[in-house]
Amino acid sequence: MSLRAKKSEIIKKEKRNLYLISALSVFEEKGFNNTRIKDITKKAGTSVGNFYNYFKSKEEVFEVIISGLAELMIGKFRELFFYFQENKIPPISAVKNLFRGYAKMFKAKKETFLIFLEQMGGINSKYRAKRNEIIDNFTNEVEEIIIKLEEFGARYQNPKVTARVWTSTVLGVFNWWIRSDFELEEKELIDNLTDFLVRGTMTD
Amino acid sequence: MSLRAKKSEIIKKEKRNLYLISALSVFEEKGFNNTRIKDITKKAGTSVGNFYNYFKSKEEVFEVIISGLAELMIGKFRELFFYFQENKIPPISAVKNLFRGYAKMFKAKKETFLIFLEQMGGINSKYRAKRNEIIDNFTNEVEEIIIKLEEFGARYQNPKVTARVWTSTVLGVFNWWIRSDFELEEKELIDNLTDFLVRGTMTD
């Protein structure tokens, strides 16, 4: 690739990114269904037609925005899982670490998560299915850890329920935290959350 | 009111109900935004125009369907709260009782709750706000109980976080239970859920 081509490639990527950021902000405010392509391009300072040089449809921007969320959420969990096994970290520290990572992630991607958590299920059936699939996959990953935890002193329990409690809690509590504009001190949030979940999961 | 008028009154209520049921089912399947009035009337076996003899807009049916949910959820909690104070019921039994009531309620209104939990936030900003308001009110009610629980041996904790954990858990877990078509035995679900939440909340 020539230097010139490479440069244009970069510019193209930047423009695409600009659209993603603009769309994200409008989706978050108005919701997918009430967002007009014009709203996005206006925010980006370009024209309607131009948008279609970078995305083939309104759905595509949405999907790009959402894509990666699943990996992000699950990735964090896997990190913990790995760390946990390798380093024999005590569960409480491990969980706190995880939640610190989550707090950072939710802060960095607050709009995206709000869209995912609050809106995605209501856009259409396809996205509702996708949303549930993401949550289910996430829960399955969590479930595996719950099972492993028995070795570390978790009490006997139905791991499906426990895993669902964990994911519901994480998603629900962080959703509230984002919506409240991170009002509650991060340390307090994480300490309380961890305490609750660990007590709920482990034996005394 | 004449006998004739009373009869027609009843028939009218039944027809209205038929529309509510039809709409509920179509909303659940296609989502509000992708539901056409014709879908509803087809399912009800009537004509488009007739729908508007019973509801003044598509939004109205939706609102009638959703209305009452908040009261229902909060009502159950208040029942517990009252019972709990009056009868000095041990927390575990009280919570199990509550969840039995919830299980019944979610079963009876599964489509409505699915719409509320999964779709409502994505329809438009108005409904997103309403959804969050309902959840927040619910959480506030729960918070009051959490605070009372200290008398009964709850450990020191941030009640806002704990309340949020409870509501997130209840909504998230029951959402999954509905979606999975109640696959897991009700007793197992309730026992595990109760166990988790009580341990998370109370001191050892």
Add this chain to the structure above:
Amino acid sequence: MSLRAKKSEIIKKEKRNLYLISALSVFEEKGFNNTRIKDITKKAGTSVGNFYNYFKSKEEVFEVIISGLAELMIGKFRELFFYFQENKIPPISAVKNLFRGYAKMFKAKKETFLIFLEQMGGINSKYRAKRNEIIDNFTNEVEEIIIKLEEFGARYQNPKVTARVWTSTVLGVFNWWIRSDFELEEKELIDNLTDFLVRGTMTD
């Protein structure tokens, strides 16, 4: 026809009349196009379905209301024409007599005339054509008199224009008189109008 049948005939006519009166009032207020059958039946204290036992369509009521207007306007003119020829009444008295009759007629049928004068042309092409036809027929009648007037000292003039001036004036001025709720004294109106038209028509 039996007595019973005759009685029911009368009742039927009364009901029909009630509808005509109700429709007239609603048409005048809302205009034909923005009048709903329900508006008419509500005013009449009956039901939508009942209306169609008396009229076969919304247009029919309108046509019945308007029908007769043409004859009424032209009839008055013919009366004058006849009187005038037979009795050699001086023009000024004849015209004043005519206008007195007109004033009475416009007062008695004010809503009907308002509909005819202000609204009829805007309902649809058919009624616009009818409206113009009525006005043209009226003008033709007037034209005949204008021509005769030469014998009585009218100056030379194009009778088509003069006739058009007369009808435009009569319709325009009485329209205003009705709209202003007959504020101006009838005598003053008639005296001035007559004076103007006669001076405009006759030689000095």
Add this chain to the structure above:
Amino acid sequence: MSLRAKKSEIIKKEKRNLYLISALSVFEEKGFNNTRIKDITKKAGTSVGNFYNYFKSKEEVFEVIISGLAELMIGKFRELFFYFQENKIPPISAVKNLFRGYAKMFKAKKETFLIFLEQMGGINSKYRAKRNEIIDNFTNEVEEIIIKLEEFGARYQNPKVTARVWTSTVLGVFNWWIRSDFELEEKELIDNLTDFLVRGTMTD
């Protein structure tokens, strides 16, 4: 503004104009209420959606078409009034001048005037009120002149009635002249009309 932008500005104005002309012609033929947006765009050779790039509603086109009529009618009158005072023109010449201007104006805007005169009152109450307001304002202007005319030898009369006669006559006679496709020679029309109105107004 760039040359390119200026060009597009001009094209846009032309397209808007095309719509105005198309709408005018369809309104005149079918009437406002029976005109479909599709009728307008078909006549303009464009698509339905495109119409809404130029006008925000069907009512807007109508209002743009009608707007200016009032000013036009009254403007002509004021011209005369001014001329008349300044130049001490004898009334007959002044009136003839005015009517020549009116004839030209009605010819140039025949469809618009037909819509205003025949249809506007029947579209809906709002437009009926507007129509009457325009006519009343026009009449008030005329009334002022009538009052001034006394200095120039007008006989004593009720100026409200006389003004109403003038406007009714002008609107009624020109309405007919337009409808008859200007059959009558302009000079003949104006001479007769002027003669009539001046005789009616002035003393011998």
Add this chain to the structure above:
DNA sequence: AATGAATGAGTGTTCATTCAT
């Protein structure tokens, strides 16, 4: 005859997407 629920064709407006410039 009276009622008012039922019907369904009809219409203004929106908006994702395309395309000429």
Add this chain to the structure above:
DNA sequence: CATGAATGAACACTCATTCAT
């Protein structure tokens, strides 16, 4: 690539008329 005008399918809602009771 950029622009924004052009396209037309889609849809909520209306209302004259019909019809079962």
